[in-house]
Amino acid sequence: MEKTVSDILEKNADEDLLLGSGISDSSEIEVPSRLIDQVIGQENAVEVIKKAATQRRHVMMLGNPGTGKSMLAKAMAELLPKEELKDVLVYPNLEDSNNPVIRTVAAGRGKQIVAAHKAEAAKRKQMRNTLMMLLVFGIMGYSLITGQWLMGIIASAFVFMALQYMRPREEMMVPKLLVSNEENATAPFIDGTGSHAGALLGDVRHDPFQSGGLETPSHDRVEAGAIHKANGGVLFIDEINTLTPHSQQNLLTALQEGQFPITGQSERSSGAMVRTEDVPCRFIMIAAGNLDAMQGMHPALRSRIRGYGYEVYMQDTMPDTPENREKFVRFIAQEVKNDGKIPHFDRSAIEEVLREAQRRSNRKGHLTLKLRDMGGLIRVAGDIARQDGAEKTTAEHVLRAKGSARSIEQQISDEYIQRSRDYDLTVVTGTEVGRVNGLAVMGSDSGSVLPIMAEVTPTQGATGAVIATGQLKEIAQESIKNVSAVLKKFTGKDIKNMDIHVQFIGTYGGVEGDSASISVATAVISAIEGIPVRQDVAMTGSLSVRGDVLPIGGVTYKIEAAAKAGIKKVIIPRSNADDVLIEDRYREMVEIVPVDHIEEVLEEALVPQNRELFLDKLKKLATRPVKKAFESS
Ligand code: ADP
Structure with missing residues (x-):
């Protein structure tokens, strides 16, 4: 017997997600000490990182x-x-002060060297001060004896001022510790x-007093960049494409040479005159970004990484197997332990987090690997528990956390639902011709009701056209074309003489994807045939040119948004039935109807009136042999 959505929901709600494992809370789980062993679900990336670490290779991570x-x-x-x-260390260059000298010493030695220089400078400074004092007293004494006391005061003041203005040379000779690994x-x-x-390539600070003994010596103004600090270690750059081409070019040079001199980066600063000797920067580069990062990346830089390293794609989800659930539970324990302030999770809370991980995976039989967000949920739940003492x-804390730790998209979506209800933009009762409640996802974790209107007018051009408005992106435009194929076949009317206008209401951010195509088809068929559509029904599904309803993404969030808006029935593709993991509080609010074909959609959504007549006609048309259909058209 075929499973219904409520069977699936029932089963999901009752399932023992911990599969009979005996743990009672997350404190019983051991957390590995090495960070690499704490990573879950990215086995491929972990392997690559281990290999790259032993062979000192660069890595590009996308995801x-x-x-x-x-x-x-x-x-x-x-x-x-x-x-x-x-x-x-950076030292002054006595021959050319604009070319400071670079010295490399064993880790930890740098600080000692600087301290020794400082102590030496202090000693000399003291000696000099004593000498000066003797000189001043000498002059004063002499002037008192000879009675030329005015001359004495002037001479002493002169000596004293000279002391103030002349910086002791020793102090200017103290090297600066540029990179410390102590x-x-x-x-x-x-x-x-x-x-x-x-910050990336190092810099030389500007000096407003460039002479006259008041200047800061140039080597003291040299600052190390990230590439130098990463010497011997890892330089991680996320969103690599946002670096300027100039920086990417320099980064490439640094990678190739393993050393890079530091110079002032702003052209009109006095720092730009200074250029140090080469500073070592032998680092392993890990460049990261999402897929479009590759487009903004300097081709030579990418090819360097590819030629001397690895590229890995990060997984978004992992299969929901017993082993992976175990790893996920360990992730919860890790996050609790790393936070250090929140109480451990009991069995019910662990199960609730697992359920949320299933929901957020947006995919049948998978757990999400967007773990930063999951970590956020864990911390908020823990904070609530701590507040409660x-x-x-x-589980109750986790549920409350889900309510308060909503993403910006979810908050906007809730606000939008509220507003559009205030202004009657969302109609969830009665019937209307040519208007369908479609469903869309905002961001990655929140849905919204997307009303679609269709109107049919006699064409003013040579042939009819389908005109869609509401900031449709490429895939959505394509899907409208597919809908017109279905229309030609299913209405049987000669749409050659009609212009079909389709409007997506309130889509300021634009519509992506093709998940609205069954809604568009329903709205247009309703407009052409003049049969009203039930407004308490919402629908989502992609449409093949032959009228099959194909799977879409984000079904759970869409159903939840529909329920929140007051919709009573949601039509979804049957192949998405297993993906439905709606929260318990919505289960009673909506009926979920999985379908395979556009006919079933029409059967559910169109008001009986002359629906039967139309559906009969439709069936005849649909079953008509293709050859005949062609002949008659
Ligand atoms: P990205 O760099 O991909 O944006 P991060 O590495 O900064 O993500 O992840 C943020 C946090 O989320 C980590 O500190 C860790 O707590 C958690 N996290 C993310 N991915 C994983 C993973 N695969 N395994 C364990 N924890 C993870």
Whole structure:
């Protein structure tokens, strides 16, 4: 017997997500100490990182935010040998003050060297001061004896002022510690995301007093960039495409040479005159971004990474298997432990988080791997439990957290639902010709009701056209074309002489995807045939040119949005039935009807009136042999 959606929901709600495992709360789960072992669901990326760490290769990671890219980069830094780390010092150049000297010493030595220089400078300064004092007293004494006391005061003041204005040379000779690895327990992990050129490549500060003994010596104004701080470790750059082409070009040079001099990055600053000797920057580069990052990336930089490293695609979801659930439970324990302030999760809370992970995967039999967001939910739930003074975080806390930790899209969507109801934009009762409540997703985790209107007019051109408005993007435009194929076949009317106008209401952000195509087809058929559509029905589904209803994404969020708006019945593609993981509170509010074919959609959505007549006609047309259909048209 075929499963109904409510069977599936019933089964999902009753399922023991922990599969009989005996754990009672997350404190019983051991959390691995190495970061690389804490990464879940990205087995391929973990392998690549391990391999790249031993062979010192660069890595490019593509994928959605919050799937563990920077975590993996950090984990790689932990895997790199610490022995090779160095401190870098910058010294003044006595021959050419605009070309400071660079020296590299073992990690930890840099600080000692600077301290020794400072101590030496202090000693000399003191000696000089004593000498000066003796000189002043000498002059004063002499002038008192000889009675030329006015001359004495003038001479002493002169000596004193000279002392104030002349900076002791020794102090200016103290080197500056540019890169220190003294306290690092592991190889450095430097996040260069969004850095401007100076922060990335190093800079020389501007000096307003460039002479006269008041200037800051040029070597003291040199600042290391992320590439230098990452020497011997990992340089992580997310959203690599947002770096300017100039920075990407320089980054490429740094990668190739393994050293890069520091110079002032702003042209009109006095820093631009200074250029140090080469500063070592042998780092492993981990470039990250989402798929379009590749487009904005300097081709030579990408090819360098590809030629000398690996590219990995980060997974968004993982199969919902017992092993993966176990890993997910460990993730909960990890997040609780890393946070350090929130109470552990009891069994019911763990199950609720798992259920949410299923929902957010947006895919049958999968768990989401957008774990930063899941971590956020875990922390909010934990905070609520702590506020309540609870010993353990429970399912109730998780549910409350879901209410308060809503994404911006969800908040906008709720606000929009409220407003459009205030202005009667969302109609959820009665019937109307040519108007259908479609459903759309906003962002990745919230749905909205998307009303679609259709009107048919005699054409003023040579042939009729389908005109769609409401900021439709490419795929949505395509789907309208597919709808017209279905219309030609199913209405049997000669649409050659009609212009069909389709309007998507309130789509300020534009419509993507083809999940509205059954709604468009229904609205247009209703307009052509003059049969009203039930407004308490909402629908989502993609349409094949032959009238089959094909699967779409985000079905759970769409159904929830429909329920919130007051819709009573939601039509979804049958192949999406298993993806429905709506929250319990919506289960009583809507009836979910899975369908295979546009006929079933029309049967559910059109008001009986002359629907039967039309459906009969439709069936005849649909079953008509193709050859005949062609002959008669
Ligand atoms: P990205 O760099 O891809 O945007 P992050 O690495 O910054 O994501 O992930 C943010 C946080 O989410 C991590 O610190 C970790 O707590 C959690 N997280 C993300 N992905 C994973 C994963 N695959 N395994 C375990 N934890 C993860």
